[in-house]
Amino acid sequence: MDFAFSDEENELRASIQTFIREHLTDEIRRDLQETVVGQGYSEASLKFLGMIRDNGWSAVSWPTRYGGQGRSRIAQFIVEEEFHRAAGLGVGGGGTGAPAILASGSQAQKDAFIPGSIRMEIIFCQGYSEPHCGTDLAGIRCRASRVGDKFVINGQKIYTTNAQNSTHIFLMVRTDPQSRRHSGLSVLLVPMNLAGITVRPLWTIQHEPRAPSVTTYAEPRTNEVFFDNVEVPVDALLGEENDGWRVAQRGLNLDRVGARRYLISTMRDEDIVNYLKSGDELVEQKRNDPRVRDKVAELWAEAQVCRLMTMRSLSIEENGGNFVYEGSAEKVFAPEHGVRATEAISQILGPQAQLLNGSPEAPNEGVFAHNLLGAFQSTVNHGSVQVMRDQVARKGLGMPRQKS
Amino acid sequence: MNVLLDAQEQEVLRAVALFLENECPPTVARISEDGYSGISHALWRKFADLGWLTLCLPEDVGGQALPLTYIGLLLEEVGKVIAPLPVHSTMATALVIEKHGSAAQRAMLRRVGTGDLILAYAVTEASGVWEPGAIAMTGRCEGDAIVLSGAKHFVDGFTVAGMALVAFRLVDDTRGTDELRAIMVDTKTPGLSVTPLRPMARDGQFTVAFDQVRVPAANVIGAGPRAVHDLMNYAAVFMTSQMQGAARHAMMLAVDHVNQREAFDQPIGAFQAIQHMAADMMNGVDGSQLLAREAIWRLSRGLPADAEVSQAKSFANEHCLMVCRSAQQMFGGMGFITICDINLWFRRVASWSLRCGTTYEHRKRLAAILLDQGGPVRLDQAPSALATEDA
Numbered sequence: 001m002d003f004a005f006s007d008e009e010n011e012l013r014a015s016i017q018t019f020i021r022e023h024l025t026d027e028i029r030r031d032l033q034e035t036v037v038g039q040g041y042s043e044a045s046l047k048f049l050g051m052i053r054d055n056g057w058s059a060v061s062w063p064t065r066y067g068g069q070g071r072s073r074i075a076q077f078i079v080e081e082e083f084h085r086a087a088g089l090g091v092g093g094g095g096t097g098a099p100a101i102l103a104s105g106s107q108a109q110k111d112a113f114i115p116g117s118i119r120m121e122i123i124f125c126q127g128y129s130e131p132h133c134g135t136d137l138a139g140i141r142c143r144a145s146r147v148g149d150k151f152v153i154n155g156q157k158i159y160t161t162n163a164q165n166s167t168h169i170f171l172m173v174r175t176d177p178q179s180r181r182h183s184g185l186s187v188l189l190v191p192m193n194l195a196g197i198t199v200r201p202l203w204t205i206q207h208e209p210r211a212p213s214v215t216t217y218a219e220p221r222t223n224e225v226f227f228d229n230v231e232v233p234v235d236a237l238l239g240e241e242n243d244g245w246r247v248a249q250r251g252l253n254l255d256r257v258g259a260r261r262y263l264i265s266t267m268r269d270e271d272i273v274n275y276l277k278s279g280d281e282l283v284e285q286k287r288n289d290p291r292v293r294d295k296v297a298e299l300w301a302e303a304q305v306c307r308l309m310t311m312r313s314l315s316i317e318e319n320g321g322n323f324v325y326e327g328s329a330e331k332v333f334a335p336e337h338g339v340r341a342t343e344a345i346s347q348i349l350g351p352q353a354q355l356l357n358g359s360p361e362a363p364n365e366g367v368f369a370h371n372l373l374g375a376f377q378s379t380v381n382h383g384s385v386q387v388m389r390d391q392v393a394r395k396g397l398g399m400p401r402q403k404s
Numbered sequence: 405m406n407v408l409l410d411a412q413e414q415e416v417l418r419a420v421a422l423f424l425e426n427e428c429p430p431t432v433a434r435i436s437e438d439g440y441s442g443i444s445h446a447l448w449r450k451f452a453d454l455g456w457l458t459l460c461l462p463e464d465v466g467g468q469a470l471p472l473t474y475i476g477l478l479l480e481e482v483g484k485v486i487a488p489l490p491v492h493s494t495m496a497t498a499l500v501i502e503k504h505g506s507a508a509q510r511a512m513l514r515r516v517g518t519g520d521l522i523l524a525y526a527v528t529e530a531s532g533v534w535e536p537g538a539i540a541m542t543g544r545c546e547g548d549a550i551v552l553s554g555a556k557h558f559v560d561g562f563t564v565a566g567m568a569l570v571a572f573r574l575v576d577d578t579r580g581t582d583e584l585r586a587i588m589v590d591t592k593t594p595g596l597s598v599t600p601l602r603p604m605a606r607d608g609q610f611t612v613a614f615d616q617v618r619v620p621a622a623n624v625i626g627a628g629p630r631a632v633h634d635l636m637n638y639a640a641v642f643m644t645s646q647m648q649g650a651a652r653h654a655m656m657l658a659v660d661h662v663n664q665r666e667a668f669d670q671p672i673g674a675f676q677a678i679q680h681m682a683a684d685m686m687n688g689v690d691g692s693q694l695l696a697r698e699a700i701w702r703l704s705r706g707l708p709a710d711a712e713v714s715q716a717k718s719f720a721n722e723h724c725l726m727v728c729r730s731a732q733q734m735f736g737g738m739g740f741i742t743i744c745d746i747n748l749w750f751r752r753v754a755s756w757s758l759r760c761g762t763t764y765e766h767r768k769r770l771a772a773i774l775l776d777q778g779g780p781v782r783l784d785q786a787p788s789a790l791a792t793e794d795a
Contacts, residue, residue: 001413001473002406003698004705009405074405266783274780287775290768297767300774301695301715305687307783308407308694315406325686333687386676392686393679397659402674 003311005074012075016082019055023048029087033213049120052083052091059093059118062102066114068093073317077310080259085267088214094258096170097124100187100251104239113168113189127157127171127190127225128248134159135387137172138181138245142227144173144188146234151175151188153196153230159381163199163223166192176242185244188236196230199223205373209357212365216264216338217374217381257330262310264378265338268371269303272296272345275364282352282363292348299341306334325396328388335378335385342368342375407694409477416474420456420481427451428485430745436488440600442608443522443564444488451489452519460495462502465514472499472704476645476697483649486752488607490522490561492646496638497523497569500586503634504627509588512567524565524591525635526556526612534640534761535769536584536632541572541614543585548621550574550587552614558759562598562610565591569625570614571632584629589619605755640760641699641713644720647756648692651724654749655685658731661746665736672734681730688723695719702786711773711787718766721757728753 005013031042041049052058060076062068069075080092093099098117101109116122133139142155153173163169169190176184192199202222211218239247273296276287286292309330316326346353346368355362356369379385393399409417432444451457459474461467475495482491498516501509515521531538541554552572562568570589573582589596595617601609625631659682662673672678699712728750732739735746757763773787781787 001409001697001701003701005405270781270783273774276775277778277780293771293775294764294767296774297714297718297770300770301719301767302691303783304695304698304712304715305691305719308698309690311405311407312690312694315408318406319408329683329687329690332683333691386680389680389683390676392683396686397655397682399659399663399679399682400671400674402676403670 009078013078020086024086029213032087032089053120057091058120062093067118074314077259077314084260084263096126103250104247123166124168124170125160125163125166127169129159131158135384140172140174140185142173144175149234150231153227155227157225159222160225161222163225172244182245184242186241187238187244187247189238190232194230196228198226211370212357212367215367215370215374217377257313257327261334262306265334266303266306268341269299295344302337306337325392328391331388332385338378339375342371346372417477424481424485424487428487430748433486433488433748437606440606440608442488442561443490448489457519458517461513461517466517473700476700479642479645480649483646484653486650486748490564492642493525493560494523496642497525499638500631500635504625504631522565524559524562524568526559526568526570528558530557534765539571542575543572544575549618550621552617555613557611559610559612561608562612584632586625586631587619588623593617603755605752637713640717641696643756643760644696644716647720647724647753648689650749650753651727652689654728654731657746658734662734685727685730688727692720692723711770714766714770717761718763721763724753725757
């Protein structure tokens with residue numbers, strides 16, 4: 001066992017930190033935060049993102065033949081961690097789209113999508129959840145019918161975050177109308193500018209006022225996406241027809257876990273320690289309160305478990321292994337820790353912790369109130385913690401399914 | 405960065421596990437509970453003969469010079485089968501001697517490796533508090549001897565040990581100092597009076613009163629407060645490994661049970677209410693394991709590890725007990741009948757969670773590291789360790 005990053009990995013981290021110190025201005029940070037509403041990036045932000053791309057940090061672990069850096073998943077994690085910490089920015093090469101295309105795509109698809117993804121000109125949103133099925137994706141109804149050399153798509157997706165800024169949707173559809181459950185699903189790579197696609201915003205509880213940067217689940221907006229006789233050529237199919245479930249699994253790239261999940265669950269623990277040490281007169285007495293000190297230490301130990309579970313997931317990936325239950329386990333412990341931490345911190349701080357961004361007397365731009373609005377979303381999104389517990393019990397401990 | 409076990413670590417772990425599974429069924433633990441002995445001498449002999457005690461001892465005393473992480477793995481397995489073997493007290497003490505002892509003191513480690521010398525440590529006193537500041541036993545220099553006065557409480561395995569490492573204050577009236585020291589004491593030294601306790605674990609724990617006990621001054625371990633500090637860290641973190649191993653096995657026993665026990669027309673392990681409890685148990689033991697392994701890894705590299713040790717012990721105290729209590733719940737009424745084995749694990753983990761520092765004591769130390777030292781914290785940058793001086 002080895003709990004340290006290598007010298008090379010530490011150098012990578014230091015170089016990113018230097019880059020961020022030198023180039024990430026408050027203006028860009030604000031603009032990146034606002035862009036999620038759908039107004040596009042400012043000149044300054046585009047220049048900043050261009051420098052990230054030129055440094056190769058948008059595709060750290062992707063193969064060099066497609067323009068990636070060919071580095072390890074650990075290196076990718078380090079890039080993701082530093083940009084998330086600095087600006088809540090998802091950079092590194094995880095997420096939806098390209099990792100799955102690298103895993104299952106044809107040569108033509110790799111050539112068509114990977115270089116553009118590295119240049120951040122191609123951005124995917126994820127088309128999985130539907131109004132009647134979220135965690136249980138086997139219930140997907142959105143249909144794609146084969147008509148000649150085309151698929152015709154009809155149906156609806158929901159919680160399609162960032163659809164307003166995406167060029168493509170990674171769309172899970174039912175291609176075999178007779179199929180049940182996971183069989184008969186397929187993945188299509190669908191441009192968002194096609195006729196028949198309608199994006200409607202769903203405004204979250206972080207919408208007004210807007211959460212400050214690096215809040216837990218700061219997104220003010222997600223979307224519904226409607227498909228009305230949308231036509232795509234058959235080569236939009238990723239992997240085999242009716243094999244979409246496995247295609248999606250192969251491209252997870254830590255999906256539910258990894259840097260972002262770890263950080264949104266644990267940065268609150270750093271926040272409270274650093275705030276208590278800040279010298280702010282509001283918290284100076286609390287810092288010496290034995291009840292506060294005990295709770296802070298309890299949360300810190302839990303946060304370290306979150307970090308170590310993330311390191312475990314990385315180690316498994318790096319060794320070429322597959323998760324048995326570990327990803328699901330982490331997706332239970334970290335989000336629930338995030339909730340416990342956020343709620344306890346609110347009680348430590350008192351009534352100031354309910355004040356939203358822009359309110360008089362709100363400490364730290366209202367981040368504590370906005371975290372309280374966001375923390376529990378992590379126990380819902382990307383697979384509820386209840387279903388994740390089922391996975392831990394069944395896959396990790398071999399417990400049986402309930403008779404229906 | 406690879407928090408998983410490497411090939412050699414897996415191999416050692418498997419070999420220890422295989423041996424203990426064959427040699428230490430629950431009956432062995434049960435027999436050791438009669439008279440609160442805490443040891444099976446026959447098992448200890450076999451265990452030592454296979455060389456398990458030499459894993460982390462230096463080569464010049466017949467050891468294999470592996471990193472401390474192997475002691476952690478060893479204790480996970482000892483805990484798993486709740487083996488009545490004084491590995492914890494012996495190795496925590498031996499490692500302090502190895503690190504800080506004189507050549508003569510280190511020479512005794514050869515007999516530790518062969519199993520001929522069992523070691524104990526004595527830190528806690530009547531208050532039960534696990535803090536250097538709570539150590540009040542005095543030692544005064546008289547010629548070439550130290551004269552010890554006071555009492556040590558909650559001493560594991562004192563009567564089976566040949567030597568005990570005792571924390572005390574070296575009183576120098578002329579200089580007005582009372583610095584912490586650790587000294588090796590022969591457990592048969594005249595002037596000691598030993599009272600057996602009856603802990604819930606039904607292993608051997610004792611109160612040892614020192615009435616003007618003369619011990620050769622040459623038995624004092626160098627490095628003073630540092631030796632006591634290291635002893636307390638080793639004892640706390642290795643206790644965490646042992647607790648975690650035990651709790652993990654209790655979980656597996658309970659899961660096996662609920663997968664077979666039927667009610668309402670199906671195995672009760674098929675109910676989500678049970679499965680979700682099991683998932684939380686899994687995270688409790690995995691969390692304890694990851695925290696303890698990281699802390700021990702840091703100690704093995706000579707890095708400051710006070711925060712990490714206290715994280716591990718405070719987390720494991722609560723979560724390993726939750727795991728064992730949940731295992732009891734899964735066994736239902738039979739769980740607290742003495743003929744059912746599961747309560748053997750519950751009773752030990754409950755006892756062990758109260759040794760080498762409670763949840764609140766360790767959180768207090770952790771909070772001091774986080775909140776009383778300058779500079780912002782970040783989870784992946786270990787906060788520097790507290791100074792070794794008394795709290």
